[in-house]
Amino acid sequence: MKPSGVMIHHYLLNGLRRMGINALDVCAGFGRASWFLLQSLTWGKGFKAPFARLVLQVYQLGVLSLPIILVAGLFVGMVLALQGYHVLVGYGSQEAVGQMVALSILREFGPVMSALLFAGRAGSALTAEIGLMKATEQLSAMEIMGVDPLKRIMAPRLWGGIICLPLLNLMFCVLGIYGGALVAVDMLGIYEGSYWANMQGSVEFYGDIVKGVIKSLVFALVVTWIAIFHGWNAQPTSQGISRATTATVVQASLAILALDFVLTAVLLGGF
Amino acid sequence: MANYVELKNVTFRRDGRLIFDDISLQIAKGKITSILGPSGTGKTTLLGLITGQLSPQSGEVLVAGLSVPDLPRPALFELRKKLSLLFQSGALFTDLSVFENVAFALREHTRLPEHMIRDLVLLRLENVGLRGAGQLMPSQLSGGMARRVALARSIVLDPELIMYDEPFTGQDPVSKGVLVKLIQSLNSESALTSILVSHDVDEALSISDYVYVLSHGQVIAAGTPQQLRQSDDQELKQFLFGLPDGPVSFHFPAKPLAEEVLA
Amino acid sequence: MNSKRLEIGVGAFVMAGMLALVVLAFNASGFNFARDDRSYFLYARFENLSGLSERAKVSLSGVIIGRVVSIELDTEDYVAVVKMAIDKNVPLSTDTSASILTAGLLGEKYIGLSVGADEEHLMNADEIADTQSSIVLEELIGQFLFSRSE
Incomplete structure (x- = not known):
């Protein structure tokens, strides 16, 4: 009897210890990521031509993500109009489809979908790019040349992301609302005036549009942060980079959806 | 000593x-x-x-x-x-040309006018025998050439x-x-x-x-x-x-x- | 170099984003900066708004001629005071009546106006005297039961 008691004791202690170690690791990783974010948010002095670098990143992250965002926005708006029409027509309120499309896109679909697509399109590319820079020792080389890669490489990417995503979100919304109009007005035969009038009667500039942009800004910071941190933290091997890229997309997507709930609660309640 | x-x-x-x-x-x-x-x-x-x-x-x-x-x-x-370190792989910045790689530290750490940067970089490239390769991208270089460019880059700031x-x-x-x-x-x-x-x-x-x-x-x-x-x-x-x-x-x-x- | 083309692309991107904001502001939320010089304001008092909100439509014979600008509570009489912006090109007679109506079965609330026969017109900041609050189902039922019991 005695040995088994000792064994159980041993397993329990071991399990506890491993949990403790894991918790500390998670804590340390978060600390590292936070330090990394603070360092990357500032340009540092003595760094020239930050504007040209920012422009390049806005191109890489924003302009190149444009096609997928625009097409997705158009289709999301069209589908929402179609679905909304079939529900509303049962109550004889099909005129309200414009209002339904606009509100759901401005409040939820725009910020969330554009952030998810951004994570898949631009976030994964960022992680892979930085991971490859690390694997080929470019980041180390830069550090040894006395140039902080967090300022030189990460800061323009972080700010590029923060600038791009809200703009992409706005374009997604415009395309979505016009896509909805295309289906509702041209295909389903709702009177054009009532599509827009209903929408204008219920959409508020601050309450819906500005709050959507605020959500988008938060998502941009989080997604870009996750992407560049995983690139910087990647194992410098091909397998490590592929793992880091996957981690970026998975974690960024989950973070967007979870944060969306929190932000919605805060924005609906507090402000 | x-x-x-x-x-x-x-x-x-x-x-x-x-x-x-x-x-x-x-x-x-x-x-x-x-x-x-x-x-x-x-x-x-x-x-x-x-x-x-x-x-x-x-x-x-x-x-x-x-x-x-x-x-x-x-x-x-x-x-x-x-300090400077010549990496085993060369570690050239893949998004910059050979010339810009060598000019990197000059642009980051000094405020020299463009024509002086150009002269300094060309001199360093001349040192390693690659003055003619300034406009190539790192992916176009052989391993030995890449290492020589990296050497030029690491000595550019004396x-x-x-x-x-x-x-x-x-x-x-x-x-x-x-x-x-x-x-x-x-x-x-x-x-x-x-x-x-x-x-x-x-x-x-x-x-x-x-x-x-x-x-x-x-x-x-x-x-x-x-x-x-x-x-x-x-x-x-x-x-x-x-x-x-x-x-x-x-x-x-x-x-x-x-x-x-x-x- | 192609840095010029890059800058043009990025500039176009940022401008498109700004334009999107403007489009949303005007087309989706009906933001209208020029509203003040193209309309005049009228007030109306209602006992119960039952869901009428700011920026609701004001219509006459089914045509939208204005919007609700603000809603306030008169703390002396405890009635709602609705401020409306009406298109300048639509003169309304002094005996115009206003009622709160519902679009469709579940649609949004709006104010419906009907013009009377008076010769004189309402001026800016005048009040519409003849108002009818929206019909509240509970009150209707209450009235019905009350009249039965008498």
């Missing part, structure tokens, strides 16, 4: 593995010092300690009189402007200390010869201190003023190339003359063959 770099009783562990066990070494100013040793003895780690990318668990690392592990981040970056990480690995005999000549001429022309990390014994011995041999986390021999050649230490001899078996076993530690195969 003053020492530019000094390691005092340095112990370094990574992931629980002991890499340096209480080692001390001095790098004399203005000389070429080689660190030799079999693969996997932490020669590159040593360079990481000198540049402050890694910190030792105990012991002191002094570079130009400053204790590297204790420096705050801005001071560390200030110190690094005086550093005080230059570290070469395995400069001869994977080079054909001609490129090796070119690199040996370049390293030698660089050191004699300017008041450079050079550290050469390598396992190419012949090339390293031919240009070094002083040599350290590392093995199992310790310095097993130190001296001028002349002194090392004449030593009769068995392990040193095996390494210097490339004998397949000796104190350093050819076999990775394992159970006896008969026991494992016939079991």
